[in-house]
Amino acid sequence: xxxxxxxxxxxxxxxxxxxxxxxxxxxxxxxxxxxxxxxxxxxxxxxxxxxxxxxxxxxxxxxxxxxxxxxxxxxxxxxxxxxxxxxxxxxxxxxxxxxxxxxxxxxxxxxxxxxxxxxxxxxxxxxxxxxxxxxxxxxxxxxxxxxxxxxxxxxxxxxxxxxxxxxxxxxxxxxxxxxxxxxxxxxxxxxxxxxxxxxxxxxxx
Amino acid sequence: xxxxxxxxxxxxxxxxxxxxxxxxxxxxxxxxxxxxxxxxxxxxxxxxxxxxxxxxxxxxxxxxxxxxxxxxxxxxxxxxxxxxxxxxxxxxxxxxxxxxxxxxxxxxxxxxxxxxxxxxxxxxxxxxxxxxxxxxxxxxxxxxxxxxxxxxxxxxxxxxxxxxxxxxxxxxxxxxxxxxxxxxxxxxxxxxxxxxxxxxxxxx
Numbered sequence: 001x002x003x004x005x006x007x008x009x010x011x012x013x014x015x016x017x018x019x020x021x022x023x024x025x026x027x028x029x030x031x032x033x034x035x036x037x038x039x040x041x042x043x044x045x046x047x048x049x050x051x052x053x054x055x056x057x058x059x060x061x062x063x064x065x066x067x068x069x070x071x072x073x074x075x076x077x078x079x080x081x082x083x084x085x086x087x088x089x090x091x092x093x094x095x096x097x098x099x100x101x102x103x104x105x106x107x108x109x110x111x112x113x114x115x116x117x118x119x120x121x122x123x124x125x126x127x128x129x130x131x132x133x134x135x136x137x138x139x140x141x142x143x144x145x146x147x148x149x150x151x152x153x154x155x156x157x158x159x160x161x162x163x164x165x166x167x168x169x170x171x172x173x174x175x176x177x178x179x180x181x182x183x184x185x186x187x188x189x190x191x192x193x194x195x196x197x198x199x200x201x202x203x204x205x
Numbered sequence: 206x207x208x209x210x211x212x213x214x215x216x217x218x219x220x221x222x223x224x225x226x227x228x229x230x231x232x233x234x235x236x237x238x239x240x241x242x243x244x245x246x247x248x249x250x251x252x253x254x255x256x257x258x259x260x261x262x263x264x265x266x267x268x269x270x271x272x273x274x275x276x277x278x279x280x281x282x283x284x285x286x287x288x289x290x291x292x293x294x295x296x297x298x299x300x301x302x303x304x305x306x307x308x309x310x311x312x313x314x315x316x317x318x319x320x321x322x323x324x325x326x327x328x329x330x331x332x333x334x335x336x337x338x339x340x341x342x343x344x345x346x347x348x349x350x351x352x353x354x355x356x357x358x359x360x361x362x363x364x365x366x367x368x369x370x371x372x373x374x375x376x377x378x379x380x381x382x383x384x385x386x387x388x389x390x391x392x393x394x395x396x397x398x399x400x401x402x403x404x405x406x407x408x409x
Contacts, residue, residue: 066209072217079221086228091237095363154237154363157373 009054013108017047021104030094033156034164038171041084041107048112059117069126073118080110085141087152094155128183135176142168238375241361242390249386252359255352257316259343260332262325270385273310274407277379278393279362281319281372282331282344292335294378294393299342301400310383311407313342318353318364319372320346360387382406 019025020043029040067073083089084103092099119127145165151158226232234240254268278295295313302311315337317323323331323346331337332344347353357364364374378399380389388406391399 062209063213065207066213068207068210072210072213075214075221076217079217079224083224083228086235088235088237088240089228091363151238151373151375152236154375155365157365157367 006054006057009050013047013050013054016043016050017104017108020044020047026100030100032163033090033153033160034167036090037164038167041103044104044107045112045115048108048110048114049116050112051108052113052116056117063117067118067121070118070120070122071126073114074122074126074130076114077111077118080106091153091155094153131175131179135172135179138175139169139172142166142170142172237361237363238377242377245361245387245390249382249388250359252381252385252387253352253355254385255356256348257343257345257352258325258348259339259345260325260328260337261339263339264348265340265343265345267381268385270312270314270381272383273312274383274403275312275314275381276399276403277314277316277360277381278377279318279357279360279364279374280315280331280344281317282323282327283319283371285371292331294396294399295337295342296335297396298400298403301396302403311403312340313337315342315344316356317344317346318357318362318374320350320353361390380406382409 020029020040026040030036084107089099089103093103094100122130142165145152145161145168148161151161153161156164229235230240230243234243252267254266256264256266258264276295276298280292292315295315299313315331317328328344328346332339332342335342337344347356356362360379362374364372367373376393378391378393379387380391380403382388389402391402393399
């Protein structure tokens, strides 16, 4: 990987982060529950993924050694995403800019970055396992949002919660369909790797 | 597989479980609503001594309620849904408490968080609608903006626009004991539980 590639990824990552943190956009994305969950949070994870692509070569030896099959890394991703799926944490991020900053740091560094580092190490079967768990759960959470008679977040209305539920189900269906195509039909440019969002161009290894 | 793997795995597991434990108050709550109910139950908080005026235009402060148990709810009189339900619940609780506890000092207090629209006439109308008579049941509005902000903060009330010119707010009934401490946050729909909890606190 050449330095120009690395620095352009770093610029993209920090640029995206700064744009998302920019107050008018940040507040606009957080005004609606569905946009907050389905646009802002994944974009923050993308910032970390870009960082991982840029800094892969400089990954400390002990991480590369210890992250066997990418399992600890993926586990970290699962914990960090679960944490920010707690409705009270969404509320806390809206009520307190400091918590929002914690969100803005932890989603790139504890979700996107470990995902970008560990995913390559995970064997195909492991990736399939992760997708096969992630997609139905996303849909199930969407269904729960629709079924909940009360508001889960103090800062969002019940109708916003229903929209978020439908949106989660839509994302789950879209991901499921994509996954189906990738597995059973094949990804045009794939070299044995499942496709995913915000993937950086393959580096010439 | 290396020793580094187990160290890393252990670290991630420990930190992850600790974070989720902290974030759910020991795996007990996932919503901020549940969190505030639990927090109040664990450590009652003193309510600020805010100045208000009621449906008769009578000025009073929360400190005037020392020695009384008070059931507080937050309303805005234009509210088409939940506040009316709250009003009905309050009415029922009041009837039951009057029957059961006789002269024990239990009062109701409905506080409006919409001072822009809830002047004296609006408070009076709302009071008449539910048969509220001060001082046993006051329909009140904070005298100033700072008082309102202090109340909302202490009670953990979050008010957001409903998109139709009204408001959405977390609806609950707040039990304040004779020492002026918020001791319980209760579900307004469970009027039986509400009355039982109130009688218990009042008997202390």
